[in-house]
Structure formats: C-alpha cells, structure tokens
Amino acid sequence: MINADFIVDVGISHYLILSAILFSLGMIGVLLRKNAIVMLMSIELMLNAVNLSFITFSKYNSHIDGQIMVFFVMTIAAAEAAVGLALIVSIFKRYKEVNIRFFEHLKG
Amino acid sequence: MTADAFLFWFLALITIGGASLVILMKNPIYSALALVFTMCGIAALFVTLDAFFVAGVQIIVYAGAVMVLFVMVLMLFDLKHEVEAFSKGRITGAIKLATAGLLAGLVMGAIFYSSTAVDTVITKQLAAASGDPSKQLGMRLFTQHIFAFEALGILLLVVAVGAVALARSKGGTHHDQR
Amino acid sequence: MILSTLIFLPVLFAIVIALWPQKSTIRPIALGFSIAHFIFGLTLFREFDPNIADLQLVEKYMWMERFGIQYFLGIDGISFWLIQLTVFLAPLILLASWKSIDKNIRGFHICFFILQTAMLGTFLAFDAILFYVFWELSLIPMYFMIGIWGGARRIYATLKFFIFTMAGSLLMLVAIIYMMFLTQQAFGTMSSSLLDFYKLSIPFIGHEFFSMQTLLFFAFALAFAVKVPLFPLHTWLPDAHVEAPTPGSVVLAGVMLKMGTYCYLRWVLPLFPEATEYWAWIFIMLGVIGIIYGALVAMVQPDIKKLVAYSSVSHMGYIIVGIFVFNHLSLQGSLYQMLNHGISTGALFILIGMLYERTHSREIKHYGGLASALPIYTIFFFIVTFSSIAVPLTNGFVGEFLILLGTYKAIPMAAIFSVTGVVLGAAYMLWMCKRVFFGEKGPLVADAHHPLVDLNAREIVILVPFVIMIFIMGLFPNVFLKWSEASVDYLIKNKANYELTIKGAK
Amino acid sequence: MNFTANMGDLLLITPMIALFIASLIPITIKVLKGNVEQKPIATLAQALLGIVAAAGFLIVFGGSGKTAFNDVLIFDGITQWMGLIALSAAAGSMILMYENPSTRGVQFSELVFLSLSSILGMMILISALDLLMIFIGLELMSLSLYLMIGMSHEQRLAKESAFKYFVLGSFASAIFLYGISFVFGSSGQTNILKLLEVTMNLIQSNQMFLFGMILIVVGFCFKVSIAPFHAWTPDVYQGAPTPHTAFMATAVKVVSFAAFLRIIATRPLIASDNLFEVLQWLAVITMIVGNTAAILQNNVKRMLAYSSIAHSGYLLIGVITAGISDNGTIGASSVIFYLFAYSLMTIGSFALVSMMEKTEDHSLEVGDLAGFAKKRPILALSFAVFMFSLAGLPPSLGFFSKFYLFNAAIGEGLIWLAIWGVLNSVISVYYYLRPVVMMYMHEGESDVASANHFATAITIVVTAILTLLLGVVSGPLLTLVESSLI
C-alpha cells in the first residue's frame, strides 16, 4: 500500500485520510484529556478535521457548497468555543477547577 | 515528488504533529500553541485545495480569534497545579484509543472501498464555474443560503447575549448581580 | 343503550361520590347506588332472550375508523350470569366494607365503582381493543384497593398483582394487533371486532410451535392464565388475597378471577379452535395440577385467608379443566362453577373479614373453640364451607359434578385425578374449621377483656343473600343453566367455525 | 439557483419571525429600563404571546407542503404537527420556568430570550430540508439550551450538567458534521430532496455515503438519547433546572425526532438492510437500558430521565416503521402521536416535580412523595394519571399512543420489536408505580413548596385531564395527523 505512487500521487484519499487522522486525534483528546479547556480544543480539532474534509470534497466535487459549509461550521465552531469557554469560566468560578474528574456528582 | 505532493506531506506532518501535541502536552498553554500550528497547517492545506477565502477566514477566525480566547481563558485561570493530564484507567484508556483508532481505520476503509465511486463523482462534475471563487462563494452564500446566513446571525446574537447572561448569572463571574 | 348504561352507571356514581359534599353520608349513598345498579341489572332478565344463541342488546358504533375499532357491546348466554353476579355482589361488598374500610372512604367507593365499570366492560365488550381497555383498566382500581386499604405487606402484594397480571396481558395486545392485520388481509378493512375475528381462519400447523395460530393462542391464553390463575402462575393470588381488604378480596375472588375463565370461553376457544384442541392437554394438565396442588398447599396454610386463596386456585382449576375439556356438560359446569365460586368464596372472604374485624388476626393457631363464642357466625361459616366443598344441594356440588362428569366423558384420567380435589377440598376446609371453631378456646377467643360479639343485623343481612343463593343454586340449577344453554349449545356445535350473529341482523 | 426572497417564503417563516421578535421584546425592555427586570408575569405573557402567534402562523401557513428559500425549508405535515407539539410543550415548560425556584426572578428576560431562541432553532430544525439547515437549527437550539442550563440559580449540579451536555453535544455535532461531509462528498448534495434522487444508487455502491449516513444517524441518536449514545441524558436531566428538563424531554426530543424522522423516512435508506437491523437493535437496547436503569432510581427526575430514554426506544420503533413502510405515513403519524402523548405526560410529571422543589437546590426523591395523596388529592391523582399513562395503561393517552405505535410496527412486520416493546412496558410498570405507591400507600407529610405555584398547578391539572380523556377520542386526531402527512 505504501509505495511510491501513494507518496507521489496525492489525491482525494490523502486529504480524507489526513482528515480522518485529525478527527481521531481530536476524539482521543476529548476522550482522554482531563483538562476541560483542552477537551474544548480537541473538539475544535475535530471540527477542523471536518472542515478539511469538506474542502477536499468541495475541491473534488468542484462544488462551492463545501466551502460554504466550512464557512458556517467555522462560525458555529467559534460560537461553540465562546459558549464553552463561558461555561468553563462560570464553572471555574464555582469549583476553582477545570479538571473534569471533579464534575462527577451526577451519576448512577 | 512534485511540489504539490511535497507540500501536502509537509503540511500533513505539521498538522498531525500539531494535533498530536495538542493532545499530548501536559501544559494547556502548549496545547493551545500546538493547536494554532495545526490550524495554520490546515489553512495551508485549504490553500492547496484552492480554497483561498476559507483559508483566510481560518487563519483570522480560528488561529486569531478563537485561539486568543482560549489563551485568554487559560491565562485567566493561571492553572499550574495540574499534575495528570490524562484520565486514569488503563483498560478504558486502551478502549478509548482503540475506538478512535478503529474509527480512523473504518474511515480509511470506507475511503478506499469507495475511491472508484468518488472518482466517478469527480469526473461527473462540471468544472467549477468560472470566476473568482470568493465572489462565487459570496453569491452562493447570499442567494441559496441566505436563510442559513440569517439564522447564523441569530445564533451569534444568542451566543453573545447568552454568554453575557451566563457570566452575570448566579455562580457566574459577577457575584454582585444577585 | 341498556348495556352502556349498565357499564357506565358506576362511573356516574363515582363522579357523584367524588363531588358529594358530606363525608358521613357517602356509605349509604354508595350502597343505594349499588342497589340501584343491581336492580337495573335485573332488567336484563326482561330484555335478554335465553332461547337464542345470538348476540343480544348489541350496541355498535365506530370508535376509531382508521383501525376499524368499534364501540361494540353485546351480551349472550355465556356472559349473562357473570353480569348478574357482578351487580349482585356489589351491594353486599359495600355493606361488608361498612366497618372494615375506615380511611379514605370516598376514594374507596370511587375505586370500587370504577372497578365495577371495568369488570362489566370486560364481560360485555365485543371489540378487541375495547375489551383490552376494560381488561387493563380493571387493574388500576384493584391496585389501589389492595395498596391503600390492604394489610401489612400490601405494597408487595399489590405490585405483584399488578405486574403479574399486566405482564400476562401485554403479549395479548400484540396478538390483538396482529389479528387486526389479519382481518385487514382477509376482509380488506381492518377491524378489531370480535365477530370479525371469529370469521378468520388462522392457519394452524399442529406440530409446529411457531405457527401462527399456536402463537396467537398462547399469547391470549397466557394473559388469561395469569388472571385465572392457572398453576404455576398463581403465586400472586395468595399474596393479593391476604393483603387485600375484605371488599377487595371479594371482588378479586368473586369477579376478577372469572374474567380469566370467561375470556377463555369468549376469546380463546372460538378464535383458535384447532390450537385449543391441540394444546388443550397442557391446560387440562395444569388445571388438574392446580386442583390438587392448590388443595394440598391450602391444607398447610397457617392463615385462613391464604387457605381460602389457595382453595381458589383449586376451584379455578376445575373451571379450567371444564373449559378445555370442551363438551356441553363441562362447559355448563364451568359456567356454573364460576358463579358458585363467586358466591361461596366471596362469602368466605366476607366471613373471614368479619372475624378479622373482631380479632385482627387471621392466624389459625390463634383460634379454636370459636363455635361456642360465635354460634351464628359459625352456622353461616359452615353453610358456606359446605358449599365450598361441594356438598350436594348446595351450589358447589352442581358445578363440580357437571365439570367432572363432562371431563370423565372426554378424558377419564383427568376426571379421576380431579376427583381427588373433592377429598382434599373437604380435608383442608374441615381441618381449618376444626382448628378454628372446635376444641379448646384459643388465645384470641378466650380473651376475657375483649369478648367476641356475634354477628349483628348488618352482617346477617350481608350473609343471608349468599346463603339463599347457595341453596337456590344448589336446588334449582336448571333455572340458571337455562340462560346459558342456547349459547353453550351453539358454541359446542359450531366449535370448528364459530360465528356469532347479532340478534335481528339476519 | 437564482434566488430572490419572495413574499410566499416570508409568510412561511412567519412563525420563526414571530418567535424572534417575541424573544427580543423582554430583553429589549430590560435594556431600555436600565437593566431592570420587568414583572416576570409580563415577560411570560410576551413569550407566550410569541409562541401562540407562532403556533397560529404555523397552523395558517404551515402544513401546505411548500418549500421555502430554495428548498432549504419545507412546511409539511410533520413540520406543522411537530411544531405545534413542540410549541405547546415549550409553552408548558415556560410556565414552569416562571414559577420554579431555580429559574424565576433575576435574569428571567434573558432566560426567555434564550428559550425562545431555542424554540426558533427547533422551528428551523423541523422544517429543515437541507443538512446544513438541520445543523444550524440543531446548534441554535442546543447552544441556547447549554446557556439556559448554565444560567440556573442552582450552582453546582446545573453547571456540571450544562458542561457535560455541552461537551458531549459538541462531540456529537462534530460526528454529525463529519457525516454530512461524507454525504456531501459522495453525492455532491446536502439537500435532502436532491439526495433522495441519488441515494438509492449511492447507498448500494458507495461505502462513503453509507458511512456518512451512519454518522448522521448517530448524531441524531445522540440528540434523541438512543442507547448507547444516551449517557448524557440522565445526568443532564437531573442536573438541569426542572423546567429545562421538561423542555429538553419534550420539545427538544420532539423536534429531534422530527428531523430524525425526516432523514430516516427518506425511504431509499432501507436499501441498507444492515442499517435498519442496527437501528432495530438500538431500539431494543435503548428500551432495556432505560427501563432497567430507571428501576433503581430514587431521584424522581433521574427516573423520569431514564424513562425518557426508554420512550426514545419505543419511538425509534415508530421511526424505523416509518422508514421501511411503503408510505411512511402510518409510522410517522404514530410517532407524532406518541410524541404528543409523551410530551403531555412528561410536562405534567415534571411540572409536579417542579412544584415540589422547595428551594433551588432541592432535588426530589421518590420517598419525598410519601403521603402526598392525602395532602393534595387532585395533584396526586394527576401525577398517578401521568405515571399510569407513561406505563401505557388504558384508557389513558399513553396506552393509545403505544397502541398506534405497535400497530404500525406490527403492520410492517416488526412483531419482535413490538414484543420487546410490550415486555419493556412490564418492566416500566415497576418504577412508574413507585411514586404512586409512595403517594397513596405510605404515610407522610409531603406537600408542594409553599411558594405560589398556581400556573404550574393549572398546567398539571390540564395535562392530566387531557391525558386521561384524549386517548378515548384519539382516533380522529390520528386520522387528522395521518391525512396531513400524505
């Protein structure tokens, strides 16, 4: 699989695989990092991976809608980040802590 | 190796490296910085995909605004005492890694299996409409997607008002509001 | 409109009672209502024609057009007496509750009347969904009756009762829906009318369990088996009876158990003739086991009420055997036994309730020598006991005799095993009577501080109708059997493709 | 492609416009009054007025089957009915917000603004015909919700639940978006109508498209809390202020199911047998998870949360039915009806929970209900009606809605799902009866909170009466729903 052609002929698959890897890395971040802020960053990472995938498809479909999607996604991602950070700030004020290990009062 | 290919591999390296650092760095500030790298890399990748406008927005919105917000908050908290970065549990950790890995694997599998189909899609499509992609984007945005655009505006309004309200709420940053 | 009125009058009563301003007059008002209801029920004797097997006094309106669900009521010989039983017991039950229910009287009467509606509806509904609604509705007031006015372990008992019976009947809902689609296939329009169900011919492959008719058969049969209750699904019954207040026990034993056996006759046998025939042995076997098992276990119960509860298992076993043997004698016997059981077990529960009101104990070992302390009570108790153990010239004998005779006709071994129930029945009842009424005075009876008071006028008024019915039904069974004769005859003769016609609709 | 916003389109979106305007009124007044709250009752009235107006517009203009704004929005039967259900549920929840200790008073205008924005998001979601619009609607609804929960006067659990909801919600959004990207990539479309034309081929031949669809489905499964994507539900429902829980359990669930239905009911998807098989198993697992976990709960809200998960399982049966039937109307109408019934019962139940919360951080345990029937017979009876109805006992609305759902499922041959459904109903009886047992069969001194809860009480009684009586006359209602879907 890994051969010269694979390295030289960069095509849609490469971009998609890259985006998949980024998405998975983001997912790992969400799953494993304890710091709530880093978790938010990981989510941003996942959204970026999605953006990359959109742009790739947009390019190969020659369809501008992909870019429009990305435009929207970015905006919403920014909004999400704002909301998330606002929440984290208010939580930090209450708990003095952003380690999600301490947010386990609701369970069972 | 063509320049395109080289550029791709180089940027791929940066983004994957940056992303890895985001999730590996113990100090959240470093993570944030790594994320900035990743985002810039992705913006560059956008450029390789001829999406110049979006690439610009990516830099401005993400690497600029959003990351600044993150760093601001991090600075605000001034967290020093975080000793462990990762949640405990070997088994769950392994499962989590395996899950993410499997997901990536599945995506790759799907991509490989459907590469022919993707190719047909690509060939089938007409060449991009001539003209400035940014203009084209703008046209599309304000005709086809005008409603979405308006909705997005409302969303931003909501987030703005909401974030303020949250901050002023009980337990928020302004205790005096009680 | 007579049937609708019969069914929904109690709801009206319940509403009136809910809004009645004075708490003190609720009891007499409710009693008056129930007597009025009973008298209204008597009009059926005029309106109902016992000489034809048709469905009578039909009320049929489209309820939900989309699914062909109708508001469809009717009465025939099979349900006739059960209706009468239901309305007959009501005033007696309310009288019996006069002293034993001492909290939340309003709520109790509301529950009671809604229960009446549900039970009557179950007996009269001829539309599957309407039937199911009434069938399940009957659980709720009973649940409250046991749970609010019951004994110490009432919550356990009431939950057990509720979950057992509900678990049984839910598969029936699936089966009903499935049959509605079968009607759609067969007749083009969906319908949940029982008469349309009767017209279906559901494919049956004997040796395959997973054939359509067999599965539908079991889905229905299970629901009713829990209610009856058939061994081994009976364990809710003793608990429910022991914890239920007297009126609850009487309704439960008197009418609610009959819903199960009635529905076998109304829903299972005519709908799934082949499956019934093929699988009847299971039910006959379980019925026989129930007869013997119920009697044996009843024998060793330390609690009088539990003893009577297990005796119900035994008695209901006879009814099941009679139904699944499926010949004329046994079916008539089963119908008769349903009434008998309603009356004699109902009376037993009322009697036990009266005793409990006096001593607050149902432990057999606390008693002894009661006969000399409460002579009138003893006389009534013994008359009812003899009815329960089927001494000739009481009602119990006629039912058991007909069932056993019919059973012997079809399956001699089943009858021979069932007959042991006759012996064991005498054994557990008389042994209990011996320990409670005879011998040395037990601790509760001899208690000088609380001398026992014999029955008062109210209690005698409650019991006399039971005793009268016991003897009337024992001496003149023909009077009763006549009303169900045509329907049973028709059912037997047309068992392969049973269809009911509506009177006057030919 | 060439687009101009014409009057017709604007008429169609009048409900949204009404909501938007209504959402701005209280907050504007607050701003104009110099950051001073007007009387909460006025705020509530303005909000309810907006909702009523939206409902009115929806009745008048919606339901015609017309599309708007170049086919990104559609106003058909699903939109209309689901919209009405969501709006009424939201109105009910807002009445609760008005009187609940953790939401009333300070910042009520902001809360109303956010709620109405959330409802606006819902309106977009149910009428969206474009994956992008679905996403935006979803985000608008969710972001408002996160903020609403975060604003609760209760400081500990509400913040935690808001954060959990936020992180998991964003996580699911990312997955959802990823799915959209694949669908877009393999078909070149995001519009559902246009997707329909190509789906049949793609789903057979193109793994990527199927992949994308699964990711989208998973995104929805998260929103409607299908196991194993349900884990947020109990925590968030418990931690959030009760009115918000009611809001989430009813309105949010209704609109999420509406959008889910729209996606699934694009029949070509059945070309993938496996997808439907997986969905069926998800339904079964969800029912089991919801019901078994609910048995052990002592917190009423948490119990209701698990029960809500279980109901999602039942609803998924209906959604699957709609997906595989030749005309999806039977399944869809049964889902709509079920959602209607479920919303009614749930609003009522949460209203009672809300009434019994003495302070903002008081959480209601089942044991706290002991002896309630003696103190408040009518409220207790209403709650019992809700419980029996949720358990699916006739003659309540809950029974009939379950009947329609199972009827539809059996009609499409999904008998085994129906059997699972009824078996789970048995399990559910156990925990639904526990509060009833407590209220009626235990001695106790429980009572509603002393504060004035008039509006909430009215809500409870009205929903209880409707729950009890609507079932019996629900036949024509269902026919009406069904006829509007064709």
Next chain:
Amino acid sequence: MDHTAIVSVLFASPLLGFLINGIRRNHHSANVAGAIGSLAVFISFVCSILLWIDLQGMAPDARRIHVVYGSWMAIESLKIDFGFWIDQLSSLMILIITGVGFLIHLFSVGYMSHDKGVAKYFSYLNFFIFNMLVLVLGDSLVTLFVGWEGVGLASYLLIGFWFTDGEKAAAGMKAFIVNRIGDAAFLIGMFIFFVSFGTLNIQELNSMAPTIMESTWFGIVTLGTLFLFGGATGKSAQIPLYIWLPDAMAGPTPVSALIHAATMVTAGVYMIVRLNPLFIAAPNTMMVIAVIGALTVVLAASIGIAQNDIKKVLAYSTVSQLGYMFLACGVGAFTTAFFHLMTHAFFKALMFLGSGSVIHGMEGEQDIRKMGGLKKYLPWTHLTFMMGWLAIIGTPGFSGFFSKDEILWMSFHSPRGHWALWVLGVIGATMTAFYMTRLMCLTFWGKSRVAKTLHPHESPATMLIPLFVLAALSVVGGYVGIPHIISEILPGHPANILEHWFQPIIKTVPGLVAGDPAMEWGLMGASVALALISTILAYQLYVKNPSAIERFTQKINPIYQLVSKKYLVDELYFGFIVNPIVRLSENLWAYIDVRFIDKCTYWAGDLMKGSGSFVRSLQNGNLQTYAMYIGIGLVVALSLVMMR
C-alpha cells in the same frame, strides 16, 4: 291420600323438625325439642307404614311408587330429577330407618335431657333422617348421592356434637374426610355408568344391566361397580376405610346407635342391593366384595376382643357385622344381606342404646374395666342387652341366628361363594361370640369394679321403652326370613316372607341350585357349636376365672398390645398416608410456591435490577466515559453496517 302427598309428608316432617329445632334452638326446653324431633320422625314412620300398606295392595310385580317433584339438572343427555322410588326394598328400608329412628329419638329425649344443645341435637338427628330418606328413596344415583353425602354431613355434625372437645371434633372431621374418599370413588363409579349407559337412573341402569357376565377386570360394569363399592367401603366402614367408625363413637350414644349402627353405615349394603343386577353382572367385583367383607369380619372382630371401651367394642362389632352383609352381597345373597341389615339394625341399635343406658347410669363412664356386676343396678338394661347379645352371637331362634346362618351358608353354597369365605365367616362368628360375651361379663356380670363414689342407676322410662321394643324386635325380627330348611321342620312351614317380598326386584345369582340339606345342617351345627364353645370360654375366663385371662394376656402381650391398638392401622395410615401428604404439602408450598415460583419471579426482578445496576455502573458520571460509549457505539454500528 295420594302417594305424592304421603311422600311429601314423609320428607317434610323431618325437614321441618330440623328447621324448627334448628332455628329456635335457643328458645326450646329440652322436652319440647325432643317432642318435636320425635314427632317428626314418628310422622315419617306413619307415612312409611302407609306407603308399605299401599305397596301391599299392589300386584307383586307392580309394587312401585314413583314420585317426581321436578327436574333437578337437565343438560344435554343428563337428566336428573328430584325423583323418589318406593318399592319393596326401599319401603322396607324406610320402615327400619323411621321405626328404629323414632325409637332412638325417643331414647334421646331421656339421654340428652341434661345437655344444653338438645334442640340442636334433635335438629341434626332430623336432618339425618331426612337425608337418609333421600338416600334410600332416590331414584337415581345422583339423588342417592345427595342423601349419601347428606348423611355423611349429619354424621359429621353429630360426631362432633360436643365440639369443645378437640378430639371429638377431630373424629367428626375424620369421618367426613374418610367418607369423602369413598364418595370420590362413588362419583367415579357414577361417571363410568353415565358415560357408558347414558343414564344415572337406578331403574334404568338395573334394566340395562347386561345379561351376560363380564369376566374381565376392566369391563365397564366391573370398574363401575368396583368404584361404587369403593364408595360403600367408605360409608359402610369396610377395609380399608373402616377406621373412621370406631372414632365416630365420640358422638352421643344414640347417634352411634342410629347412624353408626342401624342406618347410615348400612347405606353401602343398601346401595349394592339396590343395584344388584349390575353387581351380578360383574363377578369380579362380587368376589372383591366378598373377600373384603370376610376379611373385615375377622379383622374387626379380632380388634373387638381387646377393646375396653364399651362403645368401641360395639363399633368394631358393627364393622364386623357390616362385613357379613358385604360377604352376603359378595356371594350374591342380596336378600340375606338385607335381612342381616335389618336384624342387625334391631339388635345393634338395641345394644348401643343399652350401652347408652349403661353410660347414662354410670354417669358417662365408658370403660368396661370399671364396670362389672351392673346387672344388679340396671336390671332392665341388662335384660334387654342380653337379648341383643343372644341375637348377635347367633343363638338359635334369635334374629341374628337366622340372618347370619343364612350368610354363612350362602358363602359356602353360592356359585360365587367359597369354602374359605365360610371359614372366615365362622371364625368371625366365633370371635363375635367371644367378645360379646366378654362385654356382657365385664359389664353386667361378675364382680363390681365400679368406683365407690359412683352410684349406677337405672334409666328413665323414655329410655327403657325403646329398649324393650328393640329387644322384642331382636328376638322375633328373624322370623320374617326363616331359611327354608328350618321352616321345613317348623310347624306350619312359615315361608321366607322376605325372600318372597323381594323376589320381583332382587335377582339371584345365575347357577344357584338348591343345596344339600345335610350339608347345611352340618355347617349350621358347626358354627353354632363353635360360637357356643367360645361363649362358654369367655364366660369362664371373665366371670369365673378372671386371673387366667390376665395371665394369658401377659403371655401373649405383644400380640395383645397389637390387637388392642387396632393393629396400628390408624398409625399406619397416619404414618404412611396422612403425614406424608401433609409434609408433601408443606414442602410443595415451601419449595414450589415460595422457593421456586416466587423465586423465579424474584429472579426476573433481580435480573432487571441487576441489569439496572449494571447500567447504573456504566453511568459513572465521567463525561469522557460517556463520550467513549458514543465512540464505541459509533464504531460498532459502523462495523456492523459496513462489514456485511
């Protein structure tokens, strides 16, 4: 008066007596209650006589009165009427019942005069008479069964009359339950006949009885009659169900006389005689009946030897005598069986009443070891009791002699008989003579062992009159059925009236031929001689030489103990049947109900709760775990869909 009216009065008067005494039981004096009760039975007696006279006036083949009050049950082919059938057999039977019944009522007036519940007592007795009449007159097996159970019920009530004594109540219960076992068999017998013959009417059954013999064991008639006989063993206290009768002596003594000696216990015999054509058609059944009868004779007689309670002795004697009746039935001598039934009714009622008089005089003492020499105190009782004694031991010329001798002869001579049956019968007769003499000796003769404080006194006239009447009947009652060979040597050759009377309705066993008179005389002589020897032996042992018997019992103590403890049959029954059933029931309850079925439901509940707590443990509050579930769900769903 037409027959319906007479029959109505016949039934109505004991029923009314029952109701009046029952309802007004607290408002009567003892004498009024006794008068009402006795009068009621007397009226019935008069009616019986009237009916009998009416029958006399009819042609011998048409002597039947059928009274139908209406239909009881009529379903499909099952048609049961409230119909009553009076013919030679039943008319005679009701004469015995009402006649002896009346005497016993009369006796009771005196005997029960001191009891509080005397009105209740008389109401029960009347209830019994009513049911007995139903039993006897019923024209179908079901009607017969009504009476059959009714008398059992009355017996239950009367045995447990003094219910404050737990043992007495237990005895009543035992009687009813043991009877119920028989009744269950009876029911099955009925079912068999109904299913094969389509009717339960006795006359129809008799007329349908096959003329050919059924030689198999599993023929319809054989099985049916065997089950009916099973019913009879319960009611008439035969092996294996005789155990209730000795306990039944717990009731008042007149009750023992009426129910447990004269009438109810003979119902089984009556039923077999009634259905004689059916039984004749089943030789195997008859063989079983004969064998069981003969065995019961010996077994009960042997137990009787070692009993010390005056009533127990009489009770075992009753069982033994009933055995004779069944022996007679079994060998096809139905007339003789009925003859013995009648004579037994007289002398056993007499002896029970006599014992009642003794107990009355001894103020409740029943142990014969504490009596002796009562002749002095109770002369009239002694005299009448002696008549009974002479009759039961078969003194020639007394009633018992005729009937018993006929049975023994038939058991030897009949084609269904066997010499072994005769031997058993004779052994029984010998033992009877022994224990009856022993009873006489210990009670009336010899030295007095009465406690010093006790002053035995003779009974009042109301009690003595019945004794006289019954004594007279015991003496002369046998002359209605004088055997042929005896009548030949008697002056005037009196005919066997009974045989003649029954001739139209009682069939004879096919193959019965006239016997050899010499043989008959020889056997008769042998049995009488043996009885005489044992009488003398008993007299010697118990009056002349009491120490010898003590030494003798010492020597064979284990056997003596065994016999005096009734061969431990009760213990065996309890040990091997009753207790195991009770234990089984307890285990069924404990294991099947509580530990299995309930446990299963709990398991189901626990399964639910277990899976619930599993789900709860998954819900650990950590949002990353939740995200992991989403990831896992996603991956699994993807894999399932993609990897097909």
